Amino acid sequence: MTDEAPSGPTDSGARRIQEVAMGYYSSQALYVAAELGIADLLESGPMPVPDLAAAAGADEDSLFRILRLLARDGVFELSGGVACLNQAAEQLKTGGQGTMRDLVVIFGREFYRAFGELLSAVRSGDDAFRVTFGRGLFEYLKENPDRGRAFDRAMGAGAVFFNSVPDAYNFAPVTTVVDVGGGNGTLLGSILAAHPHVEGILFDAAPVIESAVAHPRLTAVAGNFFNSIVEGGDAYLFSRILHDWSDQQCLKILANCRRAIDPGGRILVIERLLPGAYATAADVNMLAVTGGRERSREEFAALMSRTGFELRRVIPLPLEYNVIEGAAV
Template sequence: MTDTPAAARRMLDLLTGYWASQAVHAAASLGLADQLADGPLTSTDLAGRTGAHEPSLARLLRFLAELGVLAHDPGGAYRTTELGRTLRTEEPGSMRDLALLYGKEFYAGWGRLLHTVRTGGNAFEHVHGAAMYAYFGRTPELTAKFDRAMAAGSAFFAPVPALHDFTGARTVVDVGGGNGALLATVLRAHPHLDGVLFDTAHVVDAARRALAGSDLADRIAFEAGDYYDKVPAGGDVYLLSRVLHGRDDERCVRVLRRVRAAVPDGGALLIVERVLPVDGSPSLAAWFDVHMMAVAGGVERTAAEYRALLGRAGFALSAVHGLPLDTALLVAEPARPDR
């Protein structure tokens, strides 16, 4: 027999889930975690610093404490928790830019999810008048916001350098490498490697500026271009992170064929994506599959589906390794004719 009160409470949690996400978005927009970086403050202090309406802010702070984002001290002041510190701008692995993106542009797209399910059309485009990548390319400000948010969502890169044998490699090419976080992780773990960061011109320019004064400045070359047309040659290992899930099968194969044309026999392609489980086990991949459908016009895939795409492009999938946050590293090698 169904435990009706428990089921009702669980359903209420589901129905009000956006209340929490919008409260976090408001906290990120006001920069509350940054304001609390030096110690606890009262709602009056925070209202003065942020220009917010104090009585309304006090109610938001109480809710954020309920969510565990803040803690309410006995004296009436608020401080950040470990969870809340992820919203600090300067915190390593900061998720503030993700909160700003998810709570506004992506939130608006999800509000039209039913449109996607009924029509197959893209909810983000339905709301914003342009597909996601085109929309965020409209202005430098939107582009920068999107790029910062994507850079913030890269906490799962750390194990990658230990999951592949880079011993015989000399050059690693990161295709669609964004801010270079994955490439930098690999290069710092393997000092004998040099890297090439390949992406669109504005992304490459931003990455070059960000890495100019780093310990990797002399080990990374930057190249701009379109991976639908050509991928830089000369690498031993190629990286492709969170590119394929944003594209349909035919565009994925087109990208993979460009990569295959550059990868030498004996080389490797390392892909970072979420992989849908086929046994029904819980996974963020199922969540992101609907997100990609509604917002980006993309799709998360099973390992078998990735194997099929890779096969069409001349690769063989040789291994799948689990990464944090339900992501995975898929290792592909040029297919031998006898396979």
């Protein structure tokens, strides 16, 4: 017998381990609700869980238990067996700018499966998505056009920081923005809407630009940034691109950009910076899903200086994102 307090589930270290270990319960429950379209079914008002289960094609008891966990976590409200939307659950509705349903489904379906191979990926140094699906994320999205469109919509739902880019950065001296890997053009569209003197070129893989937003000052150009990048811009935007790739691959992309851009032109890299809290988490997602990485300001400065750019300044955006401006030198 010792005088030491027994360590058990009340011990704060053990509780912390339990919370971290159980994280997937909540993320998978959220995915199930998103996949079943529960938020859409509740759009016109609260529903008893049995009716909701019938409408969703789900088992009543199982759905109730999923919703009870989500309500505990602050997503949906559940009272007396009746479920309704709350502010967080609203984000799971389909359609509309900013919907997070596609993002939750991508995370819960493809990325969750990839994380199941994290251990072997860490041992081998390969990315877990490739270990799981036999090909890289962007090849997979190309081969599965429905999932590709869902991914593009999920990226477009980054509206929280997209909307602040047109004001955060001074576009007054800019003539033409090339959005490299611009997805469906949501961010570029918001820059063009806010700055009527700016022309936009959306540069991405062919299947992606097919579903791009329409805008009279937006030209879509298909291409592969590992081969070459379209010329004609004085500001080249890389929003959430470089974190998808290794340093060697980023050097190739930036060198291709340097060939396309005139001296004095700018690159606007939109990324989170280590050691931020979101960046630290996103870095493991990149390790698992793309084989890329999040980086510190110094690491971006080094990539830029090796490819003929100079990091000039960092402008903070919401959700830990930044515009990292580099000038062609």
